[in-house]
Amino acid sequence: MSIRGACVLRVAALAAIAILLIHRAAYAQASGAPDSLLQAGGTKVFLDMPATYHDYIKTEIPYVNYVRDRALAQVHVLLTEETTGSGGARYTLSLIGRQEFSGIDDTLSFCTEPSQSEEIVRNTIVVLLKRGLMRYVEKTPVADFITISYARRAAAAAATDKWDYWVFSLSSGGYMQGEKTWDNMSLWNYVTANRVTPELKTELSIGANYSEDNYDYSSSTVTSITRSQYFDGLVVKSIDDHWSYGLSAGLSASSYDNTELSAYVGPAVEYDIFPYSACTRRQLRVLYQVYYKHVRYMEETIYGKLLQDLGKQSLSVTCMAKERWGSVTTSLSGSNYFYDFRKNRLTLSGDISLNLAKGFSFTLSGYAYMIHDLISPAKGEASYEDVLLRRKQIDTQYRYYSSFGLQYSFGSIYSNVVNPRFGN
Numbered sequence: 091m092s093i094r095g096a097c098v099l100r101v102a103a104l105a106a107i108a109i110l111l112i113h114r115a116a117y118a119q120a121s122g123a124p125d126s127l128l129q130a131g132g133t134k135v136f137l138d139m140p141a142t143y144h145d146y147i148k149t150e151i152p153y154v155n156y157v158r159d160r161a162l163a164q165v166h167v168l169l170t171e172e173t174t175g176s177g178g179a180r181y182t183l184s185l186i187g188r189q190e191f192s193g194i195d196d197t198l199s200f201c202t203e204p205s206q207s208e209e210i211v212r213n214t215i216v217v218l219l220k221r222g223l224m225r226y227v228e229k230t231p232v233a234d235f236i237t238i239s240y241a242r243r244a245a246a247a248a249a250t251d252k253w254d255y256w257v258f259s260l261s262s263g264g265y266m267q268g269e270k271t272w273d274n275m276s277l278w279n280y281v282t283a284n285r286v287t288p289e290l291k292t293e294l295s296i297g298a299n300y301s302e303d304n305y306d307y308s309s310s311t312v313t314s315i316t317r318s319q320y321f322d323g324l325v326v327k328s329i330d331d332h333w334s335y336g337l338s339a340g341l342s343a344s345s346y347d348n349t350e351l352s353a354y355v356g357p358a359v360e361y362d363i364f365p366y367s368a369c370t371r372r373q374l375r376v377l378y379q380v381y382y383k384h385v386r387y388m389e390e391t392i393y394g395k396l397l398q399d400l401g402k403q404s405l406s407v408t409c410m411a412k413e414r415w416g417s418v419t420t421s422l423s424g425s426n427y428f429y430d431f432r433k434n435r436l437t438l439s440g441d442i443s444l445n446l447a448k449g450f451s452f453t454l455s456g457y458a459y460m461i462h463d464l465i466s467p468a469k470g471e472a473s474y475e476d477v478l479l480r481r482k483q484i485d486t487q488y489r490y491y492s493s494f495g496l497q498y499s500f501g502s503i504y505s506n507v508v509n510p511r512f513g514n
Contacts, residue, residue: 131231133223136163138414143169143212145510150216153232154223158499161448164189165226166414167219170370175286176257177204181215182370185222186414191229196222204257256285271306291326291336303479314479318344331365338381347483348466350388356381356402373410379403389468392485398465401428416444416451427463436460449499456492 132155137144148156157163166186171179180201187194198218202211227233264277280297303314319342326336339355358379364372383400390396406423420440427433439457446452467485476482 133226133230133232134162134164135223136160136166137169138167139169142208143215146212147216147219151219151223153227153236158501159449160414160445164191165223168371168412168414169215170412172370174201175255175284175291177259177284178202178206179211180370181211183215183218183222184371185226187226188414191226194225196225198222254285255287256283258283272304274301274303276301289328291324291328293324294322296321305479312475312479314475314481316344316346316481318342318346328366331367332362333360334366335359338379345388346481348388348391348468349385351386352383353385354381354383371412373408375406375408377404377406377408379405385466387466387468391465392467392469393465394469395465402426403428414445416442418442418444425463427465433463433465435463451497453495453497454493457490458492459489461487461489 132153134155134157136157136159137147138160144156154165160166164187166188168184168186170182170184172182174180178201180199182197182199185196185198198221200214200218202214224236224238227236259282261281262279264275266273266275268274277300278297280295282293282295284294285292298319299317301316305312305314320340321342322338322340324336324338326334328334335358337355337357340353342352343349344352356379358377360375360377362369363374363376380401380403383402385398385400387396387398402425404423404425406421408419408421410419411417418440420442421437423437425435437457437459441455443453444451464483464485467483472482472484477484
């Protein structure tokens with residue numbers, strides 16, 4: 091072994107010894123802290139929510155045990171989120187009792203405005219969690235170290251909404267990127283107007299997109315430009331906690347889809363097997379829609395059309411569930427044109443996360459289309475540039491995307507400690 095190699099080994103050995111001594115000293119200091127009561131009798135809590143909230147919750151609520159596996163928990167805390175009519179969010183905290191707390195459940199919720207910061211959201215989550223966890227903590231020895239205070243607040247005055255629940259949003263932006271032989275510029279603009287009440291839901295949006303790519307090859311430059319504009323409108327009326335009906339309409343134009351103008355309008359009806367009030371935890375919705383569509387094409391299509399009037403129907407089944415065993419969101423839909431039932435499409439999409447066993451989880455997501463209803467591609471053979479740059483829709487019979495993953499974790503069941511040094 092060379093002298094340089096021997097020096098490197100000595101330095102590595104000294105560094106390892108130093109790290110070990112630091113770890114032993116830190117452990118000795120930590121073992122003297124009064125955590126024995128907490129680990130022996132504290133409520134075991136599993137946080138089923140985005141990891142961005144974990145450190146803050148553990149810091150603000152230190153009197154329970156946070157476990158890394160839901161199978162070890164006495165209380166499973168499930169956070170779900172739904173967008174509200176104002177553009178904010180409605181957060182629901184479901185506290186699910188397990189083991190000796192089985193059957194002791196609770197549900198807490200709050201709403202946020204679009205302009206409220208993440209700090210307000212996580213602080214409100216902590217406030218509600220403190221209240222919700224008390225019914226479990228008070229049954230453990232840790233309850234002897236808990237005190238409760240009361241701060242009286244003035245009664246809230248009734249608020250009037252001068253906007254009548256309408257919420258408007260305007261957005262304009264873009265980006266540029268590039269390198270020596272390629273550059274891209276994309277721009278977008280859109281406006282939305284939404285009004286959501288328990289009885290009626292109205293959503294309106296209008297927008298435009300522009301994208302340009304330039305490729306330098308040898309002594310020539312190839313430019314690819316795509317443009318699109320759209321307007322979409324939807325009105326949905328609630329019938330009861332399971333039924334609703336509505337009407338949708340829209341206009342669009344797209345250089346990629348070879349459409350100079352596409353207009354549609356049609357009614358729809360939906361039935362949710364679960365009540366709509368349980369939408370944050372579970373849904374099983376069946377949606378049927380029929381609509382009339384008028385299309386004017388930019389170029390003659392593969393079927394020799396420049397103008398077309400079409401009738402179409404679609405049926406979709408969507409399932410969403412978020413439970414202790416994991417979560418699943420999947421949708422199966424089919425559609426066809428009335429003038430030729432062979433012009434149809436079948437779509438399957440989903441996102442699944444399953445907790446198969448202690449510490450072992452599986453995730454799967456993706457979509458697949460069986461496509462037999464493309465009637466807009468331009469007539470004639472696509473150019474070499476159109477195919478490579480994907481600037482025009484090419485006739486196809488399928489499209490798919492998928493991803494999957496497996497994860498297994500083991501070791502200490504406790505995850506109470508927060509240490510932000512050198513990042514998380």
